[in-house]
Amino acid sequence: MKTPFLTTCLTAISVLALAQTTPKPADVAAIKAQCGCHDVDFVYAETFAPDKAYQFKDRYQAKGTELVFVDEERPGKLVIQHLLVMGDSLVIKHWREDWLFENTSLLAFDQNATWKRVKKSPADVRGQWTQQVFEVDDSPRYEASATWIHADGKTYWESTVDAPLPRREYTKRHDYNVMRRTNRHRIMPDGYVHEQDNDKIMRSEAGDQLLASEKGLNTYRRTDEKKCQAGKVWWAKHRAYWVDVRTVWNEVLATRSDVALRGQVKGMVLGRELEDLGKTALASTYDSKTTRPLIRQTIEKYLK
Numbered sequence: 001m002k003t004p005f006l007t008t009c010l011t012a013i014s015v016l017a018l019a020q021t022t023p024k025p026a027d028v029a030a031i032k033a034q035c036g037c038h039d040v041d042f043v044y045a046e047t048f049a050p051d052k053a054y055q056f057k058d059r060y061q062a063k064g065t066e067l068v069f070v071d072e073e074r075p076g077k078l079v080i081q082h083l084l085v086m087g088d089s090l091v092i093k094h095w096r097e098d099w100l101f102e103n104t105s106l107l108a109f110d111q112n113a114t115w116k117r118v119k120k121s122p123a124d125v126r127g128q129w130t131q132q133v134f135e136v137d138d139s140p141r142y143e144a145s146a147t148w149i150h151a152d153g154k155t156y157w158e159s160t161v162d163a164p165l166p167r168r169e170y171t172k173r174h175d176y177n178v179m180r181r182t183n184r185h186r187i188m189p190d191g192y193v194h195e196q197d198n199d200k201i202m203r204s205e206a207g208d209q210l211l212a213s214e215k216g217l218n219t220y221r222r223t224d225e226k227k228c229q230a231g232k233v234w235w236a237k238h239r240a241y242w243v244d245v246r247t248v249w250n251e252v253l254a255t256r257s258d259v260a261l262r263g264q265v266k267g268m269v270l271g272r273e274l275e276d277l278g279k280t281a282l283a284s285t286y287d288s289k290t291t292r293p294l295i296r297q298t299i300e301k302y303l304k
Helices: 004-020 025-032 225-254 270-282 288-301
Strands: 036-048 060-074 077-086 090-101 105-109 114-119 129-134 140-146 148-151 154-163 178-188 191-204 207-222 258-260
Touching: 025 077, 025 148, 025 154, 036 191, 036 225, 060 225, 077 225, 090 225, 105 140, 105 154, 129 154, 140 154, 225 270, 225 288, 270 288
Parallel strands: none
Antiparallel strands: 036 060, 036 207, 060 077, 077 090, 090 129, 105 114, 114 258, 129 140, 148 154, 154 178, 178 191, 191 207
């Protein structure tokens, strides 16, 4: 017969276990707090190199206006889309991030546009959120799992993960092939800060060799929503197509333990082909049933 003390302890343990497998409202609020119309400053500076002969690259700085919004939400998952907005008419589909609660299956970047499926135990990801980051064409980029921290008046999420070269460098540099990113998302009263401590690594059969380290600071400050009106109009027109693109990608990735992508096929790149397909599909009444097979055919051409 259980004693009252033992019964109380078991009940407390059961309640704790339940709490750990239910997303905290504060976590969901923090993820959503990254949304809005933002003026963004992007700053990167190389800070260290083990080789004294290394020539540090110039600091990178850029500015932009970015619309960030939740495009899909269900228990344990939020899909957040980024759009770059330039003036009243030019809109560029930017990166996407999916947040998954207690996700046990992640794609780990290896090198040269290849990823390997990694399985984690439920205990490993208890209370954690996976941030899945995707390219502008919704192909995979990097994924990492960590816990949202709410303490001492601060709210942040931090992880370290291997990733491909950033777009600002991958067409210009060939002296490294992996970026090991420490990403820190800090929620601020007027937006958020994406702080980065990055190692630029050359990966080969001999192992990993550090080329240089850099500090990154992407500061998102909320601004007048009217500055992002063109982005809202653009997404309303293009959403059906890009939802189909990400749906097809999700179906493709779910069936693969490893993923490898070709950079070009007959002189074309995946992003351009998907953009062209979208323009054609949206030129008349959009038909998802007809378009999805064409999206899959396009994506599969770039899969090794």
